[in-house]
Amino acid sequence: MTGTPAQVGRHGPTRRRVLTTALAAGATALGAGALTGCGSALAADDGSTVRLWDLFSGADGGLLNDMVAKAGPDMPGTRVERTVLEWGTPYYTKLAMASAGGRGPDVAVSHMSRLAGYAPTGLLDPWDLSVLAEYGIAPDDFADAVWSRTRFDGKTYAIPLDTHPFIVFYHPEPAKKAGLLTADGTLDTDAFSSPDRFLAAGKELAKASGKQGIAFGYVTDTAQCWRLFYGLYHQTGGRFELPEGGPAEVDVDRMATVIAFMAKIVDGTVNPRSLDYASAIASFVNNQTAMILSGEWELGTFRSTDKNVGAAPFPTVFGTPAVYADSHSFVLPRRDHPDEEHRHRTHRAVAALLKAGQIWATAGHIPAYTPVTETAEYAALKPQSHYAQAADHVVLDPAAWFAGAGSDFQNAMSQVLQQALLGDMTPDRAARAMVRRLDTFLSKPSPA
16 A cells, blocks of 8 residues: 555644644543553653663564663663553553654654554654664665655655564465475465466365365454455555545445455365464464465464475465565654754664664564665575565555554454455445445544
């Protein structure tokens, strides 16, 4: 998706600004710990500390710590202090409150798909590309498909850390037995290059494994159906525009075609009909299925039982290369009077972290800073380097204030799609139901 958020004026207070400022003030009234306990920029230091809010716990959190250590020599005299907050709505609510009150951290991690709900409302400050250039970071260092979403009103509001696409994982042994690997041992994506070929390949995988072919966990999940649908829909070349106030400008027939294909994937001939997310993961990990449609973020889980697990960009089923993805990005929470020297320090710290992206790549994420992915060291990472080209064809959620990672929008779309995949709704009815929900979201006024 290469569009940019709708142009919205930023002069004077907005409804979002008034609301979030009030919330931030209320939090302050409850006690300074309501925000300062989460790494507020108000805590005293000598000016050498760059405070970062992020949502990385577990293995990813450990890798980010390693990146901070690796980046040290590139940001002498600077210490990065991380505060890890709960993923999803709690994180974005707290970020909005802190930004509205000018009490946020120096820098924060945000999904790129959330930018349309933050940049137009004045909750973020723009990055100074000239300062980043001093430290070797330029727009040309990022894939156009991702960089195009960083800008609003002529300014850059996000610096991508990674691209995390929806891809395919497979066990090499049954894939080879099914004749679906190329001479170099990578997946022959041409064998999946149409709906019929995709389904036929799934059946061959099932025969080769003696079990199931392709796993897809979607039941009760708030995003999986949407991720699969949106990537496939863009492969059809169908229009998907969400003008403010509506109605949605989409191709209902192409939507129905995609939904019908998705339903065939889970009709019981290629994959069990009703797997939830955890069950699909378990079926692949336990070799009950030969392939799984999932996010690259599950690489560590899959490699824990199959060190040779393979992966590839999501196949082009409908003619136009497109892979659903999102991007973790660095943003600058708004400050009324930012300290320019400290902002300069923050830019330098982010540049240093981007250059340490090889560490981040070990988890499966595709570093957004392309000089990292062009190294021999990255090429040696398997299977990460086998799906790195997905970054050139990614599509992010629509650039709408209500869309993005962890949003009610994704959940609403997934609920309709789930009904179709379970056989409770025909594809054409599901497509029309999705359009009705799209129009409902569009009828709501933007908080900006």
